[in-house]
Amino acid sequence: xxxxxxxxxxxxxxxxxxxxxxxxxxxxxxxxxxxxxxxxxxxxxxxxxxxxxxxxxxxxxxxxxxxxxxxxxxxxxxxxxxxxxxxxxxxxxxxxxxxxxxxxxxxxxxxxxxxxxxxxxxxxxxxxxxxxxxxxxxxxxxxxxxxxxxxxxxxxxxxxxxxxxxxxxxxxxxxxxxxxxxxxxxxxxxxxxxxxxxxxxxxxxxxxxxxxxxxxxxxxxxxxxxxxxxxxxxxxxxxxxxxxxxxxxxxxxxxxxxx
Amino acid sequence: xxxxxxxxxxxxxxxxxxxxxxxxxxxxxxxxxxxxxxxxxxxxxxxxxxxxxxxxxxxxxxxxxxxxxxxxxxxxxxxxxxxxxxxxxxxxxxxxxxxxxxxxxxxxxxxxxxxxxxxxxxxxxxxxxxxxxxxxxxxxxxxxxxxxxxxxxxxxxxxxxxxxxxxxxxxxxxxxxxxxxxxxxxxxxxxxxxxxxxxxxxxxxxxxxxxxxxxxxxxxxxxxxxxxxxxxxxxxxxxxxxxxxxxxxxxxxxxxx
Ligand SMILES: Nc1ncnc2c1ncn2[C@@H]1O[C@H](COP(=O)(O)OP(=O)(O)OP(=O)(O)O)[C@@H](O)[C@H]1O
Ligand SMILES: [Mg+2]
Numbered sequence: 001x002x003x004x005x006x007x008x009x010x011x012x013x014x015x016x017x018x019x020x021x022x023x024x025x026x027x028x029x030x031x032x033x034x035x036x037x038x039x040x041x042x043x044x045x046x047x048x049x050x051x052x053x054x055x056x057x058x059x060x061x062x063x064x065x066x067x068x069x070x071x072x073x074x075x076x077x078x079x080x081x082x083x084x085x086x087x088x089x090x091x092x093x094x095x096x097x098x099x100x101x102x103x104x105x106x107x108x109x110x111x112x113x114x115x116x117x118x119x120x121x122x123x124x125x126x127x128x129x130x131x132x133x134x135x136x137x138x139x140x141x142x143x144x145x146x147x148x149x150x151x152x153x154x155x156x157x158x159x160x161x162x163x164x165x166x167x168x169x170x171x172x173x174x175x176x177x178x179x180x181x182x183x184x185x186x187x188x189x190x191x192x193x194x195x196x197x198x199x200x201x202x203x204x205x206x207x208x209x210x211x212x213x214x215x216x217x218x219x220x221x222x223x224x225x226x227x228x229x230x231x232x233x234x235x236x237x238x239x240x241x242x243x244x245x246x247x248x249x250x251x252x253x254x255x256x257x258x259x
Numbered sequence: 260x261x262x263x264x265x266x267x268x269x270x271x272x273x274x275x276x277x278x279x280x281x282x283x284x285x286x287x288x289x290x291x292x293x294x295x296x297x298x299x300x301x302x303x304x305x306x307x308x309x310x311x312x313x314x315x316x317x318x319x320x321x322x323x324x325x326x327x328x329x330x331x332x333x334x335x336x337x338x339x340x341x342x343x344x345x346x347x348x349x350x351x352x353x354x355x356x357x358x359x360x361x362x363x364x365x366x367x368x369x370x371x372x373x374x375x376x377x378x379x380x381x382x383x384x385x386x387x388x389x390x391x392x393x394x395x396x397x398x399x400x401x402x403x404x405x406x407x408x409x410x411x412x413x414x415x416x417x418x419x420x421x422x423x424x425x426x427x428x429x430x431x432x433x434x435x436x437x438x439x440x441x442x443x444x445x446x447x448x449x450x451x452x453x454x455x456x457x458x459x460x461x462x463x464x465x466x467x468x469x470x471x472x473x474x475x476x477x478x479x480x481x482x483x484x485x486x487x488x489x490x491x492x493x494x495x496x497x498x499x500x501x502x503x504x505x506x507x508x509x510x511x512x513x514x515x516x
């Protein structure tokens with residue numbers, strides 16, 4: 001009996017893996033073939049990008065201030081507070097901005113995609129699109145995944161800027177550094193590779209957040225609790241994957257740097 | 260109450276089902292269903308909750324897959340179609356969902372044009388508006404054009420759901436419990452609408468219901484799903500002319516309130 005249960009679990013796990021695999025393949029097939037749902041893509045880009053701005057602005061700015069403030073004591077022990085801008089800019093550009101943006105997007109956008117598609121699934125709206133001979137995958141999934149994949153990198157650049165400004169406010173207050181000196185130090189500390197790799201990372205994070213949200217919603221179980229579960233597990237799974245990807249990306253980029 | 264006799268062509272089967280079975284896990288829902296739908300006919304499918312009525316029409320429309328058996332719709336075997344062919348076939352099917360399934364992020368007009376603009380890409384804005392007006396008029400809801408589904412009553416949602424399927428001029432209509440959850444007067448209006456659609460759009464329909472008033476006023480022929488098979492069929496009077504207790508209780512309980 002016990003054995004039966006385990007093999008059944010295993011079957012389920014493989015089935016799930018296969019479903020995820022076909023979901024991703026289907027995305028690439030339909031994203032590059034017509035018809036394109038331009039109107040829906042634009043709408044979703046607006047939804048993801050513009051609607052996230054307030055939260056991202058506040059969070060990014062505060063992270064800039066707090067991180068600078070907390071780094072100061074260790075540097076001042078060596079009398080090296082003049083290194084603050086370079087230290088902070090590296091942290092922000094290489095890790096903080098992409099991660100913070102992705103986490104906020106997972107929480108705000110991933111959950112709402114999961115809940116929206118989940119409730120459309122539960123109330124048979126997705127079935128209704130299907131039986132009217134239209135393609136719900138193209139309309140719902142492709143548009144949303146494209147929107148997160150395109151907008152999260154853009155948001156990330158914005159987060160970088162806002163966080164650097166937050167850091168500047170703190171540095172200016174304590175060290176009386178001027179804006180030009182500050183940004184001079186910032187840009188001499190970071191390289192093209194830093195920004196480029198963060199952008200690539202953000203594309204991947206954006207794809208992950210959109211894909212996970214859509215997948216969880218599209219295959220949410222019936223019933224109202226299915227919608228909640230879809231939204232919740234969209235956030236948890238997306239965050240988990242984003243951290244794993246960050247870890248992998250760090251290894252790869254370090255290897256590139258060492259070359 | 261009684262409808263005028265429609266033109267039914269008993270030599271032309273638009274749906275033909277033979278030996279259809281379907282189970283979920285260990286749960287046998289359909290156990291050898293045979294069913295024919297003739298052109299121009301309103302066929303009522305009766306059955307208690309959970310007997311698999313919705314499953315049946317979901318199989319007909321290709322939303323679910325049959326385990327065994329043959330399901331022919333307009334001469335095509337549904338389970339053998341490629342996704343493209345299935346999509347083409349679905350244009351000739353109208354599916355009115357049990358809970359209406361309106362797209363709740365879109366207005367009524369946007370709901371209606373959703374399938375239309377994706378299939379007839381050469382239409383101008385003016386054509387689209389005209390077609391929307393025609394179907395809204397057919398279901399008697401011209402004034403609801405710009406409302407959101409959440410602002411509509413249950414009966415209005417049902418009508419818009421039906422309008423959304425009519426917009427592609429289907430040959431076959433599948434109604435899943437069109438009168439469930441509606442008051443008797445609204446139900447009667449929906450029944451009239453179903454008969455009106457049959458006459459005006461020349462559709463063949465399967466109407467799933469456990470509302471006997473609806474069954475009597477729209478059905479040209481009735482079948483009853485019992486234990487996963489169609490066990491009674493005929494006119495309303497024929498179906499209930501039996502000593503079978505399950506059929507009798509189905510009849511009796513419908514009129515106790
Ligand atoms: N996708 C599914 N997965 C698993 N079980 C299902 C699925 N769809 C339906 N069932 C099961 O099949 C049975 C029949 O469901 P169906 O929705 O066809 O009932 P019904 O006859 O339409 O009832 P009602 O009158 O309440 O709508 C139910 O027991 C249901 O639990
Ligand atoms: Mg049902």
